Amino acid sequence: MKHVExxxxxxxxxxxxxxxxxxxxxYANKHARAGESMTELWQEMGEAGFLGVAVPEEYxxxxxxxxxxxxxxxxxxxxxxxxxxMVVSPAICGTVIxxxxxxxxxxxxxxxxxxxxxxxxxxxxxxxxGSNTHNISTVARRDxxxxxxxxxKVYVTGVNNADxxxxxxxxxxxxxxxxxxxxFVLPRETPGFEYREVDMDIIESEKQxxxxxxxxxxxxxxLVGGADAPLEALFAGLNPERxxxxxxxxxxGRYAINIAAEYVKERSVWGQPIGAHQGxxxxxxxxxxxxxxxxxxxxxxxxxxxxxxxxxxxxxxNMAKYSAAEASINAxxxxxxxxxxxxxxxxYGLAQMLGLARIGRVAPVxxxxxxxxxxxxxxGLPKSY
Amino acid sequence: MENSALNIVVLVKYVxxxxxxxxxxxxxxxxxxxxSILSELDEYALEAxxxxxxxxxxxxxxxxxxxxTLGPASAAVAVxxxxxxxxTQGLHVNDDALAGSDAWATSLALAAAIKTLGPVDLVITGMxxxxxxxxxxxxxxxxxxxxxxxxxxSALEVDGGTVTARRDxxxxxxxxxASLPALVxxxxxxxxxxxxxxxxxxxxxxKKMTTMSxxxxxxxxxxxGLAGSLTTVSAAAERPARTAGTIITDSGDxxxxxxxxxxxxxxx
Ligand SMILES: Cc1cc2nc3c(=O)[nH]c(=O)nc-3n(C[C@H](O)[C@H](O)[C@H](O)COP(=O)(O)OP(=O)(O)OC[C@H]3O[C@@H](n4cnc5c(N)ncnc54)[C@H](O)[C@@H]3O)c2cc1C
Numbered sequence: 001m002k003h004v005e006x007x008x009x010x011x012x013x014x015x016x017x018x019x020x021x022x023x024x025x026x027y028a029n030k031h032a033r034a035g036e037s038m039t040e041l042w043q044e045m046g047e048a049g050f051l052g053v054a055v056p057e058e059y060x061x062x063x064x065x066x067x068x069x070x071x072x073x074x075x076x077x078x079x080x081x082x083x084x085x086m087v088v089s090p091a092i093c094g095t096v097i098x099x100x101x102x103x104x105x106x107x108x109x110x111x112x113x114x115x116x117x118x119x120x121x122x123x124x125x126x127x128x129x130g131s132n133t134h135n136i137s138t139v140a141r142r143d144x145x146x147x148x149x150x151x152x153k154v155y156v157t158g159v160n161n162a163d164x165x166x167x168x169x170x171x172x173x174x175x176x177x178x179x180x181x182x183x184f185v186l187p188r189e190t191p192g193f194e195y196r197e198v199d200m201d202i203i204e205s206e207k208q209x210x211x212x213x214x215x216x217x218x219x220x221x222x223l224v225g226g227a228d229a230p231l232e233a234l235f236a237g238l239n240p241e242r243x244x245x246x247x248x249x250x251x252x253g254r255y256a257i258n259i260a261a262e263y264v265k266e267r268s269v270w271g272q273p274i275g276a277h278q279g280x281x282x283x284x285x286x287x288x289x290x291x292x293x294x295x296x297x298x299x300x301x302x303x304x305x306x307x308x309x310x311x312x313x314x315x316x317x318n319m320a321k322y323s324a325a326e327a328s329i330n331a332x333x334x335x336x337x338x339x340x341x342x343x344x345x346x347x348y349g350l351a352q353m354l355g356l357a358r359i360g361r362v363a364p365v366x367x368x369x370x371x372x373x374x375x376x377x378x379x380g381l382p383k384s385y
Numbered sequence: 386m387e388n389s390a391l392n393i394v395v396l397v398k399y400v401x402x403x404x405x406x407x408x409x410x411x412x413x414x415x416x417x418x419x420x421s422i423l424s425e426l427d428e429y430a431l432e433a434x435x436x437x438x439x440x441x442x443x444x445x446x447x448x449x450x451x452x453x454t455l456g457p458a459s460a461a462v463a464v465x466x467x468x469x470x471x472x473t474q475g476l477h478v479n480d481d482a483l484a485g486s487d488a489w490a491t492s493l494a495l496a497a498a499i500k501t502l503g504p505v506d507l508v509i510t511g512m513x514x515x516x517x518x519x520x521x522x523x524x525x526x527x528x529x530x531x532x533x534x535x536x537x538x539s540a541l542e543v544d545g546g547t548v549t550a551r552r553d554x555x556x557x558x559x560x561x562x563a564s565l566p567a568l569v570x571x572x573x574x575x576x577x578x579x580x581x582x583x584x585x586x587x588x589x590x591x592k593k594m595t596t597m598s599x600x601x602x603x604x605x606x607x608x609x610g611l612a613g614s615l616t617t618v619s620a621a622a623e624r625p626a627r628t629a630g631t632i633i634t635d636s637g638d639x640x641x642x643x644x645x646x647x648x649x650x651x652x653x
Contacts, residue, residue, distance in 0.1 A: 048583060
């Protein structure tokens with residue numbers, strides 16, 4: 001495993017900081033508070049090729065991998081601009097199509113992922129299938145050459161600004177068997193498809209939606225990876241999702257610690273900066289260590305994934321998601337405490353991120369489900385459910 | 386001649402990042418370069434060059450933009466960043482004997498480096514470095530190369546063998562023409578510099594980057610460094626820490642208080 005980034009990777013990080021830095025944290029905060037997508041930033045990042053770093057070069061992308069994509073998101077989040085749609089659109093949907101799409105599908109969609117001009121949401125969670133994805137009941141039935149989809153999805157992020165939603169369904173004759181995902185690219189304006197905002201209590205630039213699919217008719221070309229796609233087709237997208245969620249968490253943790261470290265250097269209560277008190281400095285140092293450790297696991301998971309070590313990448317991605325979420329929640333809490341009353345003010349922009357940081361403990365896979373995974377798969381312990 | 390390809394040299398300097406506190410080190414009071422970047426003011430020079438060459442079909446049409454820096458090994462960062470942004474090739478003058486060079490010695494080495502590049506149409510520089518801030522290198526370099534110089538251009542155009550530049554004063558603008566080859570320094574009003582995109586970052590790796598020593602330039606150690614410099618910094622002091630300042634509370638007369646304060650400080 002390499003621990004030193006190449007010049008290109010470092011330059012990529014610095015270029016992302018340049019762009020996001022020009023928008024500034026005020027831009028990100030304003031959009032988070034208004035619940036509005038950071039469209040201008042997204043477009044500029046897309047045109048510069050930063051959203052398409054992982055798309056193959058032949059389709060206009062950067063030809064790199066999830067490692068670089070995660071680096072982009074980590075840097076943006078470190079500056080307070082968590083482009084959550086990067087988790088979904090390029091990382092899940094772009095990867096699935098690049099790895100399992102037909103030539104026509106790649107021609108059609110990948111150039112749009114390369115420059116960010118296509119935004120694709122991802123719908124797997126259902127009212128009765130969250131942690132238990134085996135319960136998915138959205139069904140795709142064949143009708144001539146077409147597919148007809150029926151079902152409900154919930155908590156699907158960013159549908160309002162998406163051109164498409166990649167829907168995870170199952171084919172009708174496998175309804176009771178092992179999960180056999182069938183993935184469909186659903187254009188947002190398709191008859192029979194409706195979406196309604198879920199009233200979330202998170203200060204965040206993207207919203208979540210409840211999806212209704214009632215006799216949604218899609219052509220054969222909408223199916224990605226075939227009707228009997230291997231489970232790996234789905235996991236080709238889910239491991240990057242975890243890595244990218246970890247990237248947001250690492251960035252958020254760094255963001256919080258940076259603000260707190262600056263603050264406690266300046267703020268004096270007893271004639272010296274409060275950062276001199278170990279009651280303040282040690283928790284910040286500890287949070288910093290935890291965030292950096294989880295960052296290392298995130299980079300490790302990304303490197304494994306890009307090397308095609310899917311099994312090891314799956315384990316590492318879960319561990320990275322778990323530890324980064326925990327570290328960032330803790331870092332944010334510590335930072336807020338370090339700022340006293342200011343930690344809860346709008347001016348310092350910390351408290352507003354509590355909801356965002358908390359997402360990582362629940363989604364895309366909950367803390368408990370990661371612990372289940374590690375207990376069973378890493379430690380070989382029996383399953384309780 | 387109308388739109389023929391251009392061969393442009395852009396001076397790029399590796400300077401301490403203004404975001405961080407700056408420090409002087411050593412008896413010669415040289416600048417601590419541990420947190421350094423491509424000088425922001427040179428990004429305008431690079432952009433000016435790229436805009437001119439883009440309009441003439443870019444590298445494919447035979448246009449060349451050489452990013453030239455002089456500095457220690459770490460200064461290669463400024464050239465690499467320029468290559469990522471779009472320069473065609475890089476030239477880095479690096480020699481231990483250059484340490485401590487003032488503008489006079491620096492311009493000597495830069496002029497020698499530019500001469501190695503063959504016939505050049507334009508040398509474009511920033512309006513100043515964000516560290517030394519002498520703004521004198523462009524003039525010295527023009528003199529050493531025997532080129533007409535146009536400084537502080539806020540716009541420039543090249544038509545055939547003529548460069549036309551606009552200089553903006555406080556209450557006037559003037560247009561200056563010079564025949565090519567020429568040297569132009571541009572201000573931070575000249576354009577809106579581009580930043581590297583991902584393709585540029587990847588492409589930079591394959592671009593030509595040459596490093597030259599004094600010997601390669603036909604210079605000796607005594608021509609440059611402290612020995613070859615006309616000026617030495619005899620003393621330097623760090624700026625005293627900022628004091629708390631004055632906070633005016635507005636009870637209806639803040640404007641008057643502010644004016645009184647500024648007048649008392651002889652600022653207005
Ligand atoms: C902000 C946000 C954005 C999201 N975006 C998307 C999206 O874009 N697309 C999408 O498809 N989904 C999305 N989701 C959904 C997310 O993936 C699910 O919320 C998550 O998988 C958990 O499912 P659930 O909410 O149904 O919780 P449940 O499955 O009901 O779980 C509830 C609790 O029970 C625990 N639990 C469940 N089973 C076990 C067990 N066996 N052992 C121990 N504990 C258990 C869980 O850990 C959790 O704490 C999003 C969610 C949020 C909050």
